Amino acid sequence: MTKEHLWAPWRIEYILQEKPDYCVLCEKKESSDSSRLILKRGKDAFVIMNLFPYNNGHLMVCPYEHTNDYLALSSEVKTEIMTLIDESLSVLKKLMNPDGFNLGMNLGKTAGAGIDEHVHWHVVPRWNGDTNFMPVLNHTKVHVEGLRETWKKLRLEFDLLK
Ligand SMILES: [Zn+2]
Numbered sequence: 162m163t164k165e166h167l168w169a170p171w172r173i174e175y176i177l178q179e180k181p182d183y184c185v186l187c188e189k190k191e192s193s194d195s196s197r198l199i200l201k202r203g204k205d206a207f208v209i210m211n212l213f214p215y216n217n218g219h220l221m222v223c224p225y226e227h228t229n230d231y232l233a234l235s236s237e238v239k240t241e242i243m244t245l246i247d248e249s250l251s252v253l254k255k256l257m258n259p260d261g262f263n264l265g266m267n268l269g270k271t272a273g274a275g276i277d278e279h280v281h282w283h284v285v286p287r288w289n290g291d292t293n294f295m296p297v298l299n300h301t302k303v304h305v306e307g308l309r310e311t312w313k314k315l316r317l318e319f320d321l322l323k
Contacts, residue, residue, distance in 0.1 A: 186279040187227050198312045201319040205238045208245050218257050220249050223281035231280045249284045252318040259286035
């Protein structure tokens with residue numbers, strides 16, 4: 162049986178672009194939640210949308226601390242990450258009605274981590290047949306606009322959880 166992969170052509174933008182000289186998961190003073198597509202800020206961890214998603218609603222949950230050492234995170238931080246993953250699942254379920262989810266971490270480049278210097282969990286909603294999904298709107302600009310629309314809807318739901 163061949164393994165099916167999600168077809169996400171916009172990810173080529175990510176693969177081809179020059180790597181930024183800063184960590185995209187770390188705070189920049191001038192940035193706002195809406196410009197970074199942050200959905201929820203906890204005490205030690207936060208939820209952010211993936212700019213180069215494998216699927217609509219692809220979220221990431223990560224600590225504020227810039228570290229590639231998952232084992233070194235305190236149990237308090239790990240507990241908060243798990244709570245934020247729970248909240249992400251319930252918000253995505255409510256708003257996007259997916260048929261399933263992929264949850265996980267890629268630790269290290271060898272394991273497929275795109276950002277291997279800052280640990281993060283992926284929360285990817287899945288729909289029946291989405292491996293054959295061919296996005297009509299694969300122009301980058303249009304795609305970013307789509308992300309912003311999704312951010313607005315998801316953010317409202319996350320705010321309701323507070
Ligand atoms: Zn970082």
